[in-house]
Amino acid sequence: MPDRSLSEKLFRAAKEVIPGGVNSPVRAFRNVGGEPFFAQRARGARVWDVDGNEMIDYVGTWGPAILGHAPSVVIDAVTQAAKEGVSFGIPNRHEVEIARMIRDFVPSVEKVRMVNSGTEATMSAIRLARGYTGRDKIVKFEGCYHGHVDSLLVAAGSGALTFGQPDSAGIPSDFAKLTICLPFNRPDLLQELFEKQGDEIAAVILEPVPANAGLYLPKTGFLQLLRDLTSKHGTVLIFDEVMTGFRVAKGGVQEKTGITPDLTAMGKVIGGGLPVGAFGGKAEIMDHLAPLGPVYQAGTLSGNPLAMAAGIAQLKEMERRDGWNLLEQIGQSFETAVRDALSALGRDLAFHRIGSMFCLFFTEGPVDNLDDVKRSDFEAFRKFFWAALDRGVYFAPSQYEAGFISLAHGESEIAKTAEVTCEALKIALA
Numbered sequence: 001m002p003d004r005s006l007s008e009k010l011f012r013a014a015k016e017v018i019p020g021g022v023n024s025p026v027r028a029f030r031n032v033g034g035e036p037f038f039a040q041r042a043r044g045a046r047v048w049d050v051d052g053n054e055m056i057d058y059v060g061t062w063g064p065a066i067l068g069h070a071p072s073v074v075i076d077a078v079t080q081a082a083k084e085g086v087s088f089g090i091p092n093r094h095e096v097e098i099a100r101m102i103r104d105f106v107p108s109v110e111k112v113r114m115v116n117s118g119t120e121a122t123m124s125a126i127r128l129a130r131g132y133t134g135r136d137k138i139v140k141f142e143g144c145y146h147g148h149v150d151s152l153l154v155a156a157g158s159g160a161l162t163f164g165q166p167d168s169a170g171i172p173s174d175f176a177k178l179t180i181c182l183p184f185n186r187p188d189l190l191q192e193l194f195e196k197q198g199d200e201i202a203a204v205i206l207e208p209v210p211a212n213a214g215l216y217l218p219k220t221g222f223l224q225l226l227r228d229l230t231s232k233h234g235t236v237l238i239f240d241e242v243m244t245g246f247r248v249a250k251g252g253v254q255e256k257t258g259i260t261p262d263l264t265a266m267g268k269v270i271g272g273g274l275p276v277g278a279f280g281g282k283a284e285i286m287d288h289l290a291p292l293g294p295v296y297q298a299g300t301l302s303g304n305p306l307a308m309a310a311g312i313a314q315l316k317e318m319e320r321r322d323g324w325n326l327l328e329q330i331g332q333s334f335e336t337a338v339r340d341a342l343s344a345l346g347r348d349l350a351f352h353r354i355g356s357m358f359c360l361f362f363t364e365g366p367v368d369n370l371d372d373v374k375r376s377d378f379e380a381f382r383k384f385f386w387a388a389l390d391r392g393v394y395f396a397p398s399q400y401e402a403g404f405i406s407l408a409h410g411e412s413e414i415a416k417t418a419e420v421t422c423e424a425l426k427i428a429l430a
């Protein structure tokens with residue numbers, strides 16, 4: 001068992017001054033029990049805790065670390081930008097450059113507004129859709145998580161699900177009732193809803209590949225049906241690609257599927273690890289934003305030069321190395337290792353992967369939506385998580401999260417992970 005005494009000491013101190021000792025609930029390890037470790041430093045595919053324990057990291061700061069942690073191209077870009085100033089609150093050239101890159105990577109994004117988190121991105125996209133359509137109702141899917149937005153913390157995933165709080169306290173019922181929640185991958189229920197209320201619905205927002213209740217894929221035709229129904233009824237279709245964007249493909253899920261939303265929420269990868277979100281889409285809709293139009297949205301640090309420089313450097317490096325193709329190759333070798341471990345144990349657990357995002361469910365398939373995920377053996381997951389962590393591999397501390405592979409996960413990391421996964425599965429499934 002690794003020594004984690006300094007992390008324990010820090011956690012005790014943290015809990016005295018920070019609610020739950022964390023600045024984001026999922027970091028508290030509540031889904032797996034025990035206490036979180038405290039990071040000392042991270043580089044490439046590895047993270048070291050304050051007690052000096054080294055781990056191969058498959059959380060990757062929940063998505064941004066697509067090149068691996070602290071890539072030199074990002075550090076150099078941020079250092080250079082900082083020499084000119086850390087924040088202006090004045091338009092700067094970095095904002096124009098990253099906006100042009102986002103537009104070029106994601107053709108459905110004709111105009112984009114930078115913000116400071118994925119939450120801000122989805123919150124702003126919803127407000128914009130309501131302002132553009134003049135309608136109030138919105139649709140989301142059970143288990144999808146779009147940040148801690150009042151109107152979207154309804155049947156939400158990720159940390160909200162981890163704590164059994166898919167419907168947060170503090171949200172007025174008058175507010176929540178404007179959010180209609182459907183199970184994912186149920187075209188029948190979608191069709192029925194739109195037949196009855198389609199012309200009253202401002203927007204449908206979804207993770208086109210849900211990855212906040214584990215990771216599962218849209219069934220064939222589901223996204224196309226969504227696109228057809230929203231187009232027919234003048235409803236704004238919003239893809240929340242905060243996690244999948246610039247990761248599962250250069251242009252995200254919309255590039256892989258060819259289904260084009262009206263608006264896209266983005267974040268994580270485009271910030272290179274610094275606080276960034278963005279939302280963008282059709283100019284006709286985006287031009288309803290202040291100062292052009294009646295929908296207000298603002299942010300002191302939006303377009304911050306350091307965050308922009310980090311995102312530009314990361315996107316350029318991904319493009320230079322054709323990172324998406326490399327990630328697919330690494331993802332395939334990772335998947336082979338996991339499936340070999342499962343077959344050696346004679347267990348047919350559901351393992352889902354799209355590019356460099358994955359999830360091992362402690363249940364047999366099919367896993368098509370949140371109800372299927374809830375069949376998982378959470379005790380076995382807990383044992384697996386700690387057995388892997390104690391052997392130097394850090395997976396996401398919740399069955400309701402996805403894993404992330406980076407360009408820094410080389411052959412040695414995958415080989416070590418295969419060995420540890422095998423041992424951890426034996427312990428978890430014994």
Ligand code: KE4
Nearest residue numbers: 024026062117118119145146147158242243
């Ligand atoms: P942030 O506000 O946390 O930057 O982004 C919210 C968000 C929006 N949309 C999607 C699809 C997301 O996955 C997220 C945030 N992702 C979680 C990980 N599942 C962040 C981790 C955390 O809450 O600490």
